Amino acid sequence: MTSRNQTRRTSWSRIIPATLALGALVASTVTFPAPSAAAAISGTGPNPVVTWDLNAQTAIWDVAAQQPNEQVRSFAMVSGAVYDAVNAIAGTPYQPYLAAPRSSGTESTDAAVAAAAHGVLAALFPDQQERLRAQYDAALAVIPDGRSKQGGITIGARAAAAMVAARQDDGAFGDQQWRNGTRPGQWRPTPPLFLSDGAWTGHMRPFLIPRASMFRIPEPPRLTSSAYARDLNEVKEVGSATSTVRTRDQTEAAIWWHDRRSASWEIKRQLATTQRLNALQTARFFAMTDLIVADSGVACFSQKDFWSYWRPVTAIQLADTDGNPRTAADPGWQSLLVTPPFPEYPSGHACGTGARMSLYRYFFGRDDIAFSGSSVASGTTRQFTSFSQALDELIGARIWGGVHFRTADDEGAKLGEEVYRYAVRHHFRPLR
Numbered sequence: 001m002t003s004r005n006q007t008r009r010t011s012w013s014r015i016i017p018a019t020l021a022l023g024a025l026v027a028s029t030v031t032f033p034a035p036s037a038a039a040a041i042s043g044t045g046p047n048p049v050v051t052w053d054l055n056a057q058t059a060i061w062d063v064a065a066q067q068p069n070e071q072v073r074s075f076a077m078v079s080g081a082v083y084d085a086v087n088a089i090a091g092t093p094y095q096p097y098l099a100a101p102r103s104s105g106t107e108s109t110d111a112a113v114a115a116a117a118h119g120v121l122a123a124l125f126p127d128q129q130e131r132l133r134a135q136y137d138a139a140l141a142v143i144p145d146g147r148s149k150q151g152g153i154t155i156g157a158r159a160a161a162a163m164v165a166a167r168q169d170d171g172a173f174g175d176q177q178w179r180n181g182t183r184p185g186q187w188r189p190t191p192p193l194f195l196s197d198g199a200w201t202g203h204m205r206p207f208l209i210p211r212a213s214m215f216r217i218p219e220p221p222r223l224t225s226s227a228y229a230r231d232l233n234e235v236k237e238v239g240s241a242t243s244t245v246r247t248r249d250q251t252e253a254a255i256w257w258h259d260r261r262s263a264s265w266e267i268k269r270q271l272a273t274t275q276r277l278n279a280l281q282t283a284r285f286f287a288m289t290d291l292i293v294a295d296s297g298v299a300c301f302s303q304k305d306f307w308s309y310w311r312p313v314t315a316i317q318l319a320d321t322d323g324n325p326r327t328a329a330d331p332g333w334q335s336l337l338v339t340p341p342f343p344e345y346p347s348g349h350a351c352g353t354g355a356r357m358s359l360y361r362y363f364f365g366r367d368d369i370a371f372s373g374s375s376v377a378s379g380t381t382r383q384f385t386s387f388s389q390a391l392d393e394l395i396g397a398r399i400w401g402g403v404h405f406r407t408a409d410d411e412g413a414k415l416g417e418e419v420y421r422y423a424v425r426h427h428f429r430p431l432r
Contacts, residue, residue, distance in 0.1 A: 048109060051113075059125050060124075061260075068260065080097045082116045085159040088102075094430055094431060097287060109152060111148075114139040176202075197341040224322070228324060232319065235405055254401035274371070296355035312402055354416025371384055
């Protein structure tokens with residue numbers, strides 16, 4: 001299905017044994033809870049957690065059109081609140097994220113999920129109040145009136161209120177600015193728009209890890225090194241807008257992975273459906289995914305701020321200033337994709353995908369689960385046979401798109417895995 005750029009490719013399938021070694025908990029990760037709890041969180045209708053995740057996508061992207069660093073915070077808030085509500089009704093078999101609202105176990109899970117998701121979305125997007133309220137009322141209308149329904153609404157509303165309160169003054173959308181430099185190796189805004197945005201992300205309070213700067217990555221290759229020359233010459237050749245060596249499949253992959261309407265949301269819901277997760281399992285799976293990915297972004301942007309490293313388009317156009325005899329400047333070079341408006345090192349997409357795919361392997365206890373995702377930007381659907389295959393392709397795709405050096409992708413994926421490892425050791429663990 002997918003072409004591979006074989007030049008110095010890191011095979012992330014090599015980290016599977018280490019990832020699954022965390023699996024003292026794997027066996028309990030996707031097993032059903034005790035019968036009494038299962039009765040409270042299963043049903044005959046559509047999975048409400050999947051339904052409201054799709055509703056969240058509509059609010060976050062289709063209407064608000066949030067950027068990727070903003071999207072992950074919003075998804076994390078919704079999924080965290082939904083998880084706490086469903087987990088409480090199921091008798092709190094897992095560590096709550098914030099707290100377990102008081103529950104008798106007889107409350108409607110459908111009502112709780114709707115109230116939790118709606119409560120967070122309404123707080124995040126007050127200009128969507130009317131649309132969200134209509135969606136919420138329609139969801140509640142199909143649930144029989146009574147104590148169970150009202151109890152579910154109460155639990156969901158409490159979980160949403162706790163999440164909204166917890167994220168007050170968390171540093172999101174702050175006024176921090178990236179450091180601009182003019183010396184070789186220093187980041188500066190890139191063509192064609194020369195924008196600077198998203199610096200607050202690395203200063204936002206994380207959801208799970210103690211602090212944004214908890215994980216450090218090695219410094220990027222020195223400009224005079226052979227490793228740097230290999231990185232630059234690779235992306236110069238294959239990531240150019242006019243590359244003659246990039247294959248059609250690589251071009252499609254680069255565009256597919258760059259789509260701001262991320263296929264990862266579709267994939268997350270697809271996995272919950274194909275793996276037949278019930279509402280509790282889905283709520284935990286979505287919360288683990290979204291909170292871990294959000295924190296991988298915080299950790300990643302903290303490192304971007306620390307290293308403030310230039311992008312390939314800058315480095316290639318100014319290669320005559322890097323002091324490396326193995327590189328040559330091309331003042332007219334342009335990347336296939338539009339370069340994002342922040343520093344290069346490490347790759348934010350690799351941080352998030354490294355965290356996401358590591359978590360998927362852990363949660364399902366295996367790597368070889370097939371899945372697919374579609375992209376409007378590329379007009380294609382890509383098929384994968386394993387989580388490690390998807391991560392391998394992402395690492396290549398950022399190079400094929402001309403927006404990252406390979407080292408930034410490799411180190412970003414490692415950073416994402418470190419965030420995932422910390423999170424699953426300290427959060428969402430079974431309590432019985």
